[in-house]
Amino acid sequence: MSEVRIHAENLGKQLGGRWALRKLDLSVRAGEVVGIIGANGAGKSTLLKTLSGLLHPDEGSYRIYGRMASLLEVGTGFHPDLSGRENAYLRGALLGITRSEIQRILPVAAEFAGISDRLDEPVKYYSSGMQVRLGFALSAHLPAEILLVDEVLAVGDAAFQAKSLDFMESHWKSEGRSILYVAHQLHTVRRICDRVLWIEGGILKMQGPADEVCDAYIERAMAQTVAWPSAAERGGLGGIRAQQLDVEGDWTTGNPASVRVVWDGSAHGTADIRLSVARSDGAPLTLWSSLQSGLEKPAEAGSATVRIPELALSQGAYTLHLRLFVDGILHDEVRDAAVIHVAHGLWQGQVYPTPRPMALQEQHWI
Amino acid sequence: MSSSREVHASDPWWKLDRDSARVGRRVAGAFARRDIQLRYVQTRLGWLWALIQPVALIAGLTLVLGRVFGLPDEGLRQFGLNLAAALPGWIWFQYIVSQGAPSLVHNQALVVKSAFPRTALPNAKAVVGFVDFAVASMVVGTGLVLLDAASPWVLLRLPLIAVFTAISGLGWAYLLAAISVRRRDVLSVLPVALQVLFFVSPVALPSANFDLNGWGLIYWLNPAVAIADGFRWAWLDWSVWQPAHALSFASGGIIFGVGLLSLRYQSRRISEFL
Incomplete structure (x- = not known):
């Protein structure tokens, strides 16, 4: 077993009179990437803030072995009038890192952020994207054994996010760094984390291998009954509103399935009923649209049914987002209108061993 | 392993570990450096301002107030010496308090996300103010030597009063920053x-x-009394001391302790409030 980097026992923190974190035991070893998942307000950020020293625990204790860099501050704390280089020294000082150490990592970090040629310009002339990239690149290259990461990957453009994820996977792990990673996007957690803690109401609910905990987390989220928000709380113009959504069929990969949507209202024009199928973490997979498939339905109160001859979704849980358009204008929107559980089945006569929910595709190999 | 940190819920709030103290020094250094670099950016005369300001203030105040009070030449000289000796120290003191007290609120974005010792920000301001104080003191020293008014003991006495100026200024800055x-x-x-x-x-x-x-x-509870009179003692060897000055020194020292403890107490809760 490698050495322990973070060790917390019975950790608890009270915020505003209630326990934001309670009785948490945690141990992170060298080279381990540990994810933390849970709903908003579950205590994830409180845990990170406590371990980083921003909050003092009301209960229990923790030990940190090694230098710890926190990526809570990515993209903030740059001084606009100072150059990127001077800001890097400042950032280093906040973590107790000397100028000479920063000088060593700076060329690499600037290269990573794609701003090597502008390092001596004041940060106020950088675009906001450049600032975020520099912030991440600096923190990522700091000589620290432990990193606390709080959804930094939600920033920057898609290409940079992908690059950052690759970097975390390839460098941090291989260099034996320990990472405590908080994220909402379960697919990143599955990808980079060895182990996941699921926190609910400030209490550790489950911990274990990433896929196991993520699956349980999704199942739990799905099990909660889907209640639609009232019409007044929903988006769209409101000329027509969805009333009901019925999921029919056995919902097995490769088998027929159908969904019926009922709405009422008095708008004039042509309705377009759109169902977008998303993974439980919100990533959209495919779209079913009545208008695109050739059905010109008048917008007055009515119903429409989509029939899927062969369900091209692998085993797992999905959510349906429902939107009603009239002549291209959004009239109603119900996110998470329904949850569907797709059972294992054959796709085009074959078993597709996909570990995660995903869209399948008719395909011909030659 | 280069460092380790152990935190218990029961740790007393006034405790500060060695690593944090090191981080605090680095942060203060970096912030002071930043301020000094930015100080005279976008000015034409740049660093000359550090020389011009004390000279203009001392000369201006002496002439204007001297005229107001209708002082004769000898009186004007005394008034000028009196002011020149005390002014740089006072400016430094008021710089530490006026800049140090709001330093946490001004750097809010950083303070709520980074767990460095909070005293580092006021300390940085004390360093920045010291640079101005040092320049002004060199100007004053040159003037006093030319006027043949400088005390032979000045190099021994000046550091003592300078340290007290920093301590009493920081005490108020810490306390007000915590509040x-x-x-x-x-x-x-x-x-x-x-x-x-x-x-x-x-x-x-x-x-x-x-x-x-x-x-x-x-x-007499005002530490600035000890600062101003102390610099006269240091620069001019005037016999300024009275028993009551002890009170002024004590008040500066006590405020330093109270301010330091207040800020350390508040530090645990800062990211909940800011």
Whole structure:
């Protein structure tokens, strides 16, 4: 077993009179990437803030072995009038890192952020994207054994996010760094984390291998009954509103399935009923649209049914987002209108061993 | 392993570990450096301002106030010496308080996301103010030597009073910074309070000789009295000391302790409030 980097026992923190974190035991070893998942307000950020020293625990204790860099501050704390280089020294000082150490990592970090040629310009002339990239690149290259990461990957453009994820996977792990990673996007957690803690109401609910905990987390989220928000709380113009959504069929990969949507209202024009199928973490997979498939339905109160001859979704849980358009204008929107559980089945006569929910595709190999 | 940190819920709030103290020094250094670099950016005369400001202030105040009071030449010389000796120290003191007190609120984005010792920000301001103080002191020293008024003991005495200036300024800066986390009001009152303090302290005016009761007691509780008179003692070897000065020194020292503990106490809760 490698050495322990973070060790917390019975950790608890009270915020505003209630326990934001309670009785948490945690141990992170060298080279381990540990994810933390849970709903908003579950205590994830409180845990990170406590371990980083921003909050003092009301209960229990923790030990940190090694230098710890926190990526809570990515993209903030740059001084606009100072150059990127001077800001890097400042950032280093906040973590107790000397100028000479920063000088060593700076060329690499600037290269990573794609701003090597502008390092001596004041940060106020950088675009906001450049600032975020520099912030991440600096923190990522700091000589620290432990990193606390709080959804930094939600920033920057898609290409940079992908690059950052690759970097975390390839460098941090291989260099034996320990990472405590908080994220909402379960697919990143599955990808980079060895182990996941699921926190609910400030209490550790489950911990274990990433896929196991993520699956349980999704199942739990799905099990909660889907209640639609009232019409007044929903988006769209409101000329027509969805009333009901019925999921029919056995919902097995490769088998027929159908969904019926009922709405009422008095708008004039042509309705377009759109169902977008998303993974439980919100990533959209495919779209079913009545208008695109050739059905010109008048917008007055009515119903429409989509029939899927062969369900091209692998085993797992999905959510349906429902939107009603009239002549291209959004009239109603119900996110998470329904949850569907797709059972294992054959796709085009074959078993597709996909570990995660995903869209399948008719395909011909030659 | 280069460092390790152990935190227990039961740790006393005044405890500060060695690693944090090291981080604090680095942060103060980096922030001071930043301020000094930015200080005279976008000015034409740049660093010359550090020389021009004390000279202009001392000359201006001496001439204007000297005319107001209708002083004869010899009186004007005394008045000028009195002011020149005390002014750089006073400016440094008021810089530490006026810049150090709001430093946490001004750097809020950083403070709520980074767990460095909070004293680092006021400390950085003390360093920045010291640079101006050092330049002004060299100007004053040159002037006093030319006027043949400098004390032979100045190099021994000056550091003592300078240290007290930093301590008493930082004490107030720490205390007000700690309060400002919950009550920003103190920051609005501060500029006026410092202006009033300038007039009730013996900076432009000569040392006073009040009795130790009523308003006199309040006068002697002002650390700026010890600062201003102390610099006269250091630069000019004037015999300024009275027993009541002990009170002024003690008040500076006590405020330093109270301020330091207040800020450390508040540090645990800062990211909940800011």
